[in-house]
Amino acid sequence: xxxxxxxxxxxxxxxxxxxxxxxxxxxxxxxxxxxxxxxxxxxxxxxxxxxxxxxxxxxxxxxxxxxxxxxxxxxxxxxxxxxxxxxxxxxxxxxxxxxxxxxxxxxxxxxxxxxxxxxxxxxxxxxxxxxxxxxxxxxxxxxxxxxxxxxxxxxxxxxxxxxxxxxxxxxxxxxxxxxxxxxxxxxxxxxxxxxxxxxxxxxxxxxxxxxxxxxxxxxxxx
Numbered sequence: 001x002x003x004x005x006x007x008x009x010x011x012x013x014x015x016x017x018x019x020x021x022x023x024x025x026x027x028x029x030x031x032x033x034x035x036x037x038x039x040x041x042x043x044x045x046x047x048x049x050x051x052x053x054x055x056x057x058x059x060x061x062x063x064x065x066x067x068x069x070x071x072x073x074x075x076x077x078x079x080x081x082x083x084x085x086x087x088x089x090x091x092x093x094x095x096x097x098x099x100x101x102x103x104x105x106x107x108x109x110x111x112x113x114x115x116x117x118x119x120x121x122x123x124x125x126x127x128x129x130x131x132x133x134x135x136x137x138x139x140x141x142x143x144x145x146x147x148x149x150x151x152x153x154x155x156x157x158x159x160x161x162x163x164x165x166x167x168x169x170x171x172x173x174x175x176x177x178x179x180x181x182x183x184x185x186x187x188x189x190x191x192x193x194x195x196x197x198x199x200x201x202x203x204x205x206x207x208x209x210x211x212x213x214x215x216x217x218x219x220x221x222x
Contacts, residue, residue: 002028065176071128072140072170072213073187073195074113076104076147079163079204081121096158097121103150111143116187122199123147126187129175137170137216144168144207166207167198170216 004024007017078100085093104123108115112133116124125143128136144166151164171191178184194210202208209217 065174066130067172067174068129068132069172070132070134070136070170071126071173071187071191072136072168073173073192074125074127074140074144074147075167075195075199076123076125076144077165077199078121078151079165081162096160099158100151100154100162103154104147107143107146107150111139111146113139113143114185117184126173126175129173129187130185137213138220140168140170140213141207141217141221148205148207163204165199165202165204167195167200167202167209168207168213169194169198169210170213 002024004021005017007014007021078097081097084096101118101123104125105115107113108125111127113125113127114129116126118124127133127139127143133139147166148164151162154160155162169191171189171194173187173189173191175185175187178186198208198210
């Protein structure tokens with residue numbers, strides 16, 4: 001579409017060449033717009049799904065479901081946020097939560113942890129999915145510690161008094177893509193449930209881990 005013919009002269013051949021060039025120009029413009037829209041769609045998809053999962057879906061749009069034997073799941077909840085949302089304007093609630101969770105997203109990118117989803121004021125992530133890694137527990141611990149520190153800094157900057165409660169568990173799980181609209185990469189299994197229990201029964205400002213995660217970390221962390 002970037003090619004052009006030589007349209008010389010004012011005769012029938014010259015006019016034909018000009019029409020061909022005009023058609024090629026329109027095709028080139030259309031192709032560029034299609035490529036730009038495709039790139040935009042690709043960026044949106046990669047914001048919703050892990051990059052490797054996006055590539056697999058594009059190559060083969062079949063059901064994606066994988067079993068992972070070694071993972072660490074992290075659940076974090078902002079204590080007191082529900083009470084705050086009842087007395088603060090909605091736009092301010094969303095602004096605060098978006099700012100804080102955007103910082104958590106940056107930490108996930110830094111440590112190579114996969115953000116799974118947010119559920120209200122809860123944040124869920126996993127290490128070792130969708131790409132397995134042997135140091136998943138250590139990476140999860142670094143992420144959890146950084147999240148606790150992040151909330152402290154956020155409070156100083158924003159004049160808030162948020163407290164975070166974090167739970168972690170290490171073990172096998174299943175990960176995959178569900179739905180045909182509003183794609184979501186999710187994880188299932190007892191590992192996920194136990195990590196959630198560690199968070200819900202934990203102490204505000206602390207990271208509660210299961211015995212399995214503790215055994216993996218006890219020689220490296222207090």
